[in-house]
Amino acid sequence: MECNETCFKSCDCKSYSYKDGYCWIWTQDLYNLQDEYPDGYNLSVRVAIFDIEPTVRYCKPCGTNMIPYPLSTSSSCGDPMYFSFNCNTTSGQVSFKAPSGTYQVTSIDPNTRKFFIRVKDGRSLRLNQTLPFNLTSPRNSSSNISSQAINDVEIVWDPPLEPICNLAADCKDWPNSTCISVSDGKRRCLCTKSFRWNDTNLSCTKVSSPSGKRMTLLPFVGITSMIVLCAIIAMYIWRRKKTKRKENKEIDRRNQAHRMLLSESHVQDLIDLGEFKEKDEKGIDLPFYDLESIIAATDSFSDENKLGQGGYGPVYKGKLPSGQEIAVKRLSRVSSQGLKEFKNEVVLIAKLQHRNLVRLYGYCTEGNEKILLYEYMPNKSLDFIFDQKRSVILDWELRFNIILGIARGLLYLHQDSRLRIIHRDLKTSNIFLDHEMNPKISDFGLARIVGGKQTELITSKAAGT
Template identity: 60%
Template sequence: MYFAFYCNTSSGQVSFKTSNGTYRVTSINASTQRFVIQIKFADNRVSNQFLPSSVTGLFTAEGNFSSEITDVEISWKPPMEPTCDSSTDCKDWPDSTCKVARDGKWRCLCSTKWDGLILNCTKGDIPPSVLGGNPGSLQKASRKKMALYLIVVLSLISVIAFACSIIFLYILRRKMAKSQENRNNDKRNRVLRTMDSERHVKDLIDSGEFKEEGETDIDLPFFDLESILVATDSFSDANKLGQGGYGPVHKGTFPGGQEMAIKRLSSASRQGLQEFKNELVLIAKLQHRNLVRLRGYCIKGDEKILLYEYMPNKSLDLFIFDQKLSKLLDWEMRFNIILGIARGLLYLHQDSRLQIIHRDLKTSNILLDQEMNPKISDFGLAKIVGGKETEANTSRVAGTGYMSPEYALDGVFSIKSDVFSFGVVLLEIISGKKNMGFYRSEQAMSLMGYVWRLWTENKVLDLMDQSVQETCHANQFMKCVNVGLLCIEEDPSDRPTMSNVVTMLDSETAIVSAPKQPAFVLRRGQSSTASSSRPETFIEITTSVEEAY
């Protein structure tokens, strides 16, 4: 029908052509799909000749007084897609394909939307002709498409999530299995390293003379003798810190102001050689804040030298047994020193790679750093006990007031020997009194016996050093006395381990059992006969005086 219109380009007049003639078009309304033409009213075929259009009204044209001329309003339906026989016929309508339409004819159906006004495919939804002409088909198709899209997306997400979960669980199990395997391997390697370390250290200690630099197999810095001579001013008396059975100890100052305590083996000391080997091998394997650190060594000809970290406050005995210096140690400082010594012993007995019994714990072997932190020193008599070994035998040595009865009398030592020594040190720290040479006019006995008497008479606070009376906590003091008495019990099996000791001292809720009568050495006085005039005889254990380093 669109091809029935004719436009005169010169006059701009639009005409409408039919099989019966040409008519002047007076108006066109595209939005309502209607146009108006002028015809002769006498023509009775007005309706049929305009098919497929339809006449909507007849009326006389405005300003036209001739009864023979009438305006006819005609409406039209937008044409459907053009018919076709093959895809070639649809080349003038892009985005269209020759398919069967709803009217059963082959038409160039648009893949988008057919616009009847411009007679071409336009962007938009699928045309109703493709969907069979059902007005609700478009929305239904859209909903189906969206539902299908959601189903596909959700299914894909579920599959991906499931696959990720499987992969995650697999990786997690692999990591857990690998971690467990690594832990087992580490545990096994630690055991093997510990066994190898024990054997290696024992072999080194039992071997002959140490060789010079590079051949000792000791993991410590080596210092040349010349640098040590410069640091000590050739071992001058001005730098001398002390003298022991091992040999002299000097202070050395190295470049940069680093200070060290330098322990020099005396050429005349047979015992010193063994202690040198002991300290060099053992302390090199030990690292704890409450153990003195070995900084290096020197072996040059007959010279055998050990270098330690320098302790400016020297040893504990210089403080607690001196009337003036003891006032510098208040109760809190003394308690922290006791706890630090306990932790250092616990490390030696249980936590170090080598299970070590110190065998010579005493106040002169407890050094104090700048902050008064205690550090256990002098490992010359220390022994390694491996595996489940808890005690050993040795030849009897000159004893001190810190030695357990089984060690002093029978040469049997164990970790409980160190516990006994710790108990004596603890009692000396809180009382300010020495165990050896202790004397009370009313009753002659050792410090341990004096403490036990005060305990049984409920007069424990009488033991307190006068210099700490103002700062001391009575309950804490009582606990220390209790723990000290437990440590010096005669039967080693009744003494606590250092692990128990640390727990009892460090915990406010730990239960501390009542002690039994300790192992102390009484002086055997004359017989009970008051008239006897024989002088008193004594059972004494000799002591050796040696500097801590």
């Protein structure tokens, strides 16, 4: 015990051995060990506690002996039906309890479901016939060893049934199973649908037998036939209606294409103009806010309400009289984003509606002021992904959802919106997150409209950051 305590007090101790009052301690990993003593020495190796910690499924190792499931050395581990073993924690020796006595276990093989016990008088060994243990050595009708010459007796254990449980948590070591009462009054971890208990692997394995699938499908053949028949009738009726509506759909398609062409032409004309005209402002389906109301909403653009600063100018948090929180983008006079980009953003976002695009509430063009009013994004931009402290909230599931949302927004811009648009300035600072961490694309100042069938865009200069 003193040798054990000495090793535990030293962080460098890897293993120790004790015999006849002598204590040997190793501070390095052991390689190529050789036993040069007739009786051998016991060697204790230091391992992490979680490597030997018992679970609901497995019992704690006994010395150097592993106790495989379902064998049990305690009522709280293994299977209660196999609780016929005892562990001497001092010597680390496993013993097997039988009606005829207690016997030393020399080895356990979980692959063949066998263990060996040391028997001095083979004729005296008797096993409990109600327990799942059987002798494989020669035995008579009373399960007694017939030969006294046998020292090590081989015993096999029967494959276990589903594990016994009391609560659902007891089945955590057996995936795809639930704790359910069975006919004998006990509760067991029974496999869920499409899984079957495998007593060899001691787990619930997925049923993949073709014959099993055929047997499962047989009761549904009649229902499937009825569904197919109904589908054929429905298809016939649908095709008849489709033929009647075909001509009307063609007319609608042509009208829609004509309206889309006019809309694209009008938007492009607005972008190409050098300044806003009164008739163009009336054509924008977006509220106009006067400068006075914006100043009141942002408390005169106070620094306390400032959310950030970009190449275009500062962004402030504001609140409308209705209580609606907004983000106010104020275009700086020396901003790299000119009047053309400002108008481009107003016109484009006013005509775009998608859950992954930042919503534009209104705009203001008074004097030298050019201001955009967006919905407020409480979690700000995706730029914080580069902040080691804040980025820890982004687990992989949340990162995937953000990527998926951005992809949906781009798909809408490139394919599903009335106007086919290329953003040209997509970066983390232009991706904002709402209160549920849903991503929304913003800043369309550099966006370009392409033709209805156009799939590529060639620019003559660099755009964006």
